[in-house]
Amino acid sequence: MDHTTMKRTLAIPLLLLLAACPKHTQLHEIDVEELGFQRQIIETITEDGLIREEIDLNRDKQSDVFNYYRERTGAARLLVRKEVDINRDGVIDNISYFDEGGELEREEMDRDFNGKFDWIDHYMDGHRVMSEFDTSSNGQMNVFNTYANGVIAQKERDTDDDGRIDYWERYEGGKVVKVGRDTDGDGKMDTRE
Ligand SMILES: [Ca+2]
Numbered sequence: 001m002d003h004t005t006m007k008r009t010l011a012i013p014l015l016l017l018l019a020a021c022p023k024h025t026q027l028h029e030i031d032v033e034e035l036g037f038q039r040q041i042i043e044t045i046t047e048d049g050l051i052r053e054e055i056d057l058n059r060d061k062q063s064d065v066f067n068y069y070r071e072r073t074g075a076a077r078l079l080v081r082k083e084v085d086i087n088r089d090g091v092i093d094n095i096s097y098f099d100e101g102g103e104l105e106r107e108e109m110d111r112d113f114n115g116k117f118d119w120i121d122h123y124m125d126g127h128r129v130m131s132e133f134d135t136s137s138n139g140q141m142n143v144f145n146t147y148a149n150g151v152i153a154q155k156e157r158d159t160d161d162d163g164r165i166d167y168w169e170r171y172e173g174g175k176v177v178k179v180g181r182d183t184d185g186d187g188k189m190d191t192r193e
């Protein structure tokens with residue numbers, strides 16, 4: 001289920017729950033099945049004062065989605081972070097961070113479910129500007145893409161996992177126009193095509 005769908009699905013019960021519940025000072029657990037929904041939601045307050053909403057999507061008593069909100073005066077509470085356990089193994093595989101305007105700022109993903117994030121997308125004003133990838137699954141990012149107007153502009157790669165970029169690609173119109181390599185390991189480009 002995508003975020004938009006989930007938000008829409010939860011909008012009505014949450015309004016009902018908020019109206020029915022006292023201030024969020026204590027843990028309260030609501031079985032939303034009573035309201036005709038097949039999910040369980042738990043709300044708690046974190047140590048840093050955020051409202052944490054846990055949702056058990058598959059009803060196995062283990063929460064799969066964690067939404068973190070900040071209370072605001074004179075405005076609706078703000079979603080600052082969303083964590084999702086996509087494969088339902090109890091380990092978070094996807095974290096989205098949102099800015100003050102509610103726009104997605106960064107998304108971290110563990111695509112191979114090995115407990116290490118291997119794909120991070122960075123956004124600015126709603127557009128993806130940079131991506132980091134760990135293609136060797138060692139927990140260290142080794143491919144870095146930058147985007148201009150949503151289209152790839154440059155790819156940098158650390159091909160031997162020594163922590164230093166040694167391969168560059170420049171793109172125009174989504175196609176590679178220049179390639180550079182560092183063949184002697186000094187971190188500087190020494191061949192260009
Ligand atoms: Ca679950």
Ligand SMILES: [Ca+2]
Nearest residue numbers: 087089091093
């Ligand atoms: Ca997981």
Ligand SMILES: [Ca+2]
Nearest residue numbers: 110114116118
């Ligand atoms: Ca991973």
Ligand SMILES: [Ca+2]
Nearest residue numbers: 158162164166
């Ligand atoms: Ca390298």
